[in-house]
Amino acid sequence: MNAQAPAPKIRRLPATLALFAFGLTGIAALYFALPPVTDLPRWAYVVNPVLMLAVFVAAGTLIAPACGFRSRVAERASGHAVSLLPPRAARFAVMGIAAGIVVGLADHATRALWQDPHGLTPALTDNWRLASLTVGIFYGGVVEEITVRWGVMSLAVLLVWKAFGRNAPRPSANHVWTGIAIAAILFALGHLPALASSGVEFTQALVFRTLFWNASLGLLFGALFARHDLEAAILAHAGFHVGLMPAAMIAAAL
Numbered sequence: 001m002n003a004q005a006p007a008p009k010i011r012r013l014p015a016t017l018a019l020f021a022f023g024l025t026g027i028a029a030l031y032f033a034l035p036p037v038t039d040l041p042r043w044a045y046v047v048n049p050v051l052m053l054a055v056f057v058a059a060g061t062l063i064a065p066a067c068g069f070r071s072r073v074a075e076r077a078s079g080h081a082v083s084l085l086p087p088r089a090a091r092f093a094v095m096g097i098a099a100g101i102v103v104g105l106a107d108h109a110t111r112a113l114w115q116d117p118h119g120l121t122p123a124l125t126d127n128w129r130l131a132s133l134t135v136g137i138f139y140g141g142v143v144e145e146i147t148v149r150w151g152v153m154s155l156a157v158l159l160v161w162k163a164f165g166r167n168a169p170r171p172s173a174n175h176v177w178t179g180i181a182i183a184a185i186l187f188a189l190g191h192l193p194a195l196a197s198s199g200v201e202f203t204q205a206l207v208f209r210t211l212f213w214n215a216s217l218g219l220l221f222g223a224l225f226a227r228h229d230l231e232a233a234i235l236a237h238a239g240f241h242v243g244l245m246p247a248a249m250i251a252a253a254l
Contacts, residue, residue, distance in 0.1 A: 007065060007068070007069075007070035007075065008075050008078070008080045008082070009065070009078070010061070010065060010071075010074045010075055010077075010078040010080075011077070011078040011079070012061050012062065014077040014078055014079075015061050015071070015073075015074035015075075015077050015078055016057055016058050016061045017077070018073050018074060018076070018077030019057045019060075019061065019071065019073055019074055019077075019146055019150065020053060020054060020057045022073050022142060022146070023053045023057065023142055023143045023146045023147075024050075024053075025138050025142055026049075026135075026138040026139035026140075026141070026142040026143035026144075027046050027049055027050055027053065027139070027143065028138070029134050029135050029137075029138035029139050030045065030046055030049060030135055030138075030139045030143075031043070031045065031046050033131040033132075033134055033135045049139075049143060052147055053143055053146065053147055055151070056146065056147040056148075056150065056151025056152060057146055057147075057150065057151065059151045059154070059155060060146070060150035060151040060154050060155075061074065061150075063151075063154040063155055063158050064150055064154040066158065067154050067157045067158055067161070067170075067171055067176075067179075068170055068171065068226075069150070069153075069154055069157075069225060069226065069229075069230070070229045070230070071150060071229060071230035071231065072084050072085070072086065072229055072230070072231045073230070073231065074230075084231065085231065085235075086228055086229050086231050086232045086235075089231075089232075089235055092224060092228070092232045092233075092235040092236045092239070093235045093236065093238070093239040093242075094239065095220075095224075095236050095239065096235065096236035096237060096238060096239020096240040096241075096242070096243060097239040097240070097242050097243035097246075098243060099217065099220060099236070099239070099240050099243060100239065100240040100241060100242060100243020100244045100245075100246075100247060101243045101244075101246055101247045101250075103124065103213055103216075103217070103240070103243075103247075104123075104124045104125045104243065104244045104247025104248065104251070105125070105247050105250060105251060107123050107124045107125065107209070107213065108123045108124070108125045108247070108251040108254075110209070111123045113205055113209075114203070114205040114206045114208070114209040115206075116200060116201060116203070116206070120198070120199070120200045121195070121198070121200045121206060123251075124213075124244055124247070125244065125247050125248040125251040125252075126248075128244065128245060128248040132241075133241055133242070133244075133245060136238070136240075136241025136242075136244070137238040137241050137242065138238075140237055140238070140240075140241055141234050141235075141237040141238030141239075141240075141241065142234055142238075144187070144237065145221060145225070145230060145233045145234045145237050146230070148183055148186070148187045148190075148218070148221075149183065149221060149222060149225040149230060149233050150225075150230050152182075152183045152186055152187075153179050153180060153182070153183035153222055153225065153226075154179075156178070156179035156182040156183050157171050157175055157176055157178075157179030157180075158171075158179075159179075160175045160178045160179055160182075161175045176226050179222075180218075180219060180222035180223060180226060181219065181222075183218060183222055184214075184215045184216075184217075184218025184219045184222055185211075185215055185218070187214055187215070187217075187218040188210070188211040188212075188213075188214035188215040188218060189211070191210055191211075191214050192207070192210065192211075195210055217237075217240060220236065221233040221236055221237050224236050
């Protein structure tokens, strides 16, 4: 599946530090945009995300290159003269924006099937705010892609490759797609705890809706990561959250 030219070798420590520093932009967005909660200091929100970021940055830097995956940030930090933006960067952002509009409007149109009678679970187009856009772009687009794609997906591909690839020098397309699917499912499942913490009653329809949209997006971002690089996935993921803005405007006008 990975049809790009062989990636330059990266230096692990500079690459890890650069990706971690990049991810801290999303942690900062999360820190400043989160609403205050009584008796819970704001910094307590970001402890687990910081730890997860550190672990999966390090794991991805060890594993991703062996699977044929690349990050331009890691390569640039390793001394290679590469652009931080992938070729056709605007195309990846537009793909994400289009996905945001389509998914946002579809989620709005099907709300009667999954939303509770009191509307406690908002549709993706509800209550759009600048703060949610900021968190979506920097935490969702950057931190989640570094942890889920660079870290989790690379690990999943490695495990599938070593378990079923015998002595193959590189993971096959089937190995990569299996890793993409595993990471997408884990990405979707990772959204359930936040949903549970909101106090809504779980129903089959609500759980299916949450898993379906996030897993579908995870497949898109994973395919871009495998086919191109981490930055392509980041641009698409960030673009998705941008696309929810026009989707919200269209939904409000309907």
